[in-house]
Amino acid sequence: MENSVFSSRKLDDNTWIIFGEGCTSYLVVGNKMGLMVDSGFATENIQKYAQTLTDKPVNHVINTHGHFDHTGGNGWFQHAYMSAKALEIAKIPYPSLDPSKYRTDYVVTVVGDGDVIDLGGRRLEVLEIPAHAPSSIALLDRSEKILFSGDEVADLVVLVWMQDEPQPYVEQHALNMEKLLRQRDGFERICWGHAVGFLEGDLVKRYLEHDELIMAGKETEPWVPLPGGPADFFMPQPEFKRKSGYLDTQLVFDLRYIKF
Numbered sequence: 001m002e003n004s005v006f007s008s009r010k011l012d013d014n015t016w017i018i019f020g021e022g023c024t025s026y027l028v029v030g031n032k033m034g035l036m037v038d039s040g041f042a043t044e045n046i047q048k049y050a051q052t053l054t055d056k057p058v059n060h061v062i063n064t065h066g067h068f069d070h071t072g073g074n075g076w077f078q079h080a081y082m083s084a085k086a087l088e089i090a091k092i093p094y095p096s097l098d099p100s101k102y103r104t105d106y107v108v109t110v111v112g113d114g115d116v117i118d119l120g121g122r123r124l125e126v127l128e129i130p131a132h133a134p135s136s137i138a139l140l141d142r143s144e145k146i147l148f149s150g151d152e153v154a155d156l157v158v159l160v161w162m163q164d165e166p167q168p169y170v171e172q173h174a175l176n177m178e179k180l181l182r183q184r185d186g187f188e189r190i191c192w193g194h195a196v197g198f199l200e201g202d203l204v205k206r207y208l209e210h211d212e213l214i215m216a217g218k219e220t221e222p223w224v225p226l227p228g229g230p231a232d233f234f235m236p237q238p239e240f241k242r243k244s245g246y247l248d249t250q251l252v253f254d255l256r257y258i259k260f
């Protein structure tokens with residue numbers, strides 16, 4: 001597709017990463033059908049783009065969480081899967097976006113812990129891991145050993161968000177990492193929501209260690225929001241926000257929300 005806002009890279013036989021606007025999306029294809037993991041917020045038709053990559057029908061999308069940079073393109077699909085919490089915000093464009101450019105009349109099926117999306121010979125298991133967003137789910141693909149982690153296991157995990165009150169706890173993120181580690185034999189690679197390629201599975205362990213260090217009172221730095229970022233990502237009450245680095249993990253969190 002010439003002049004498309006989208007580009008893609010094949011990660012392995014039946015998995016593509018798609019770069020557009022908002023987030024990175026993944027096309028996951030089984031014997032029967034393809035599934036889009038997150039849809040970004042480009043106003044160009046991402047379903048049509050994904051369909052150029054495979055002969056299998058791609059009529060479904062699943063959202064790792066409800067933030068609009070992951071759900072804005074849902075309207076190009078017949079059907080969206082998401083958590084109940086995601087449904088509360090998934091159809092609300094960020095303030096800087098033009099709402100008339102987004103279709104929100106798509107059909108939603110709510111999914112939660114233990115649900116499975118069967119693509120034919122390839123199954124994605126849903127694991128609820130709410131921290132970056134109360135609506136977050138991970139998708140475990142045991143056949144290809146991939147964990148789709150949304151923004152919960154990432155280069156930088158942001159545990160503060162203007163849309164979500166109350167703010168998430170670092171301790172909740174730690175519980176989520178423990179939950180993922182109980183499935184550690186099911187994945188070797190991680191695909192997250194703003195990626196350029198795979199992260200390695202052991203990152204989950206290092207995030208748990210990092211969470212535990214923060215809970216034990218590790219030194220942290222003030223969080224300085226990136227200059228020139230979109231107004232949608234403005235963080236309220238910056239005096240309470242902190243940033244912390246440990247090995248190849250980075251966390252942003254609110255000082256008042258460390259332990260339950």
Ligand SMILES: [Zn+2]
Pocket residue numbers: 065067132133151
């Ligand atoms: Zn997000």
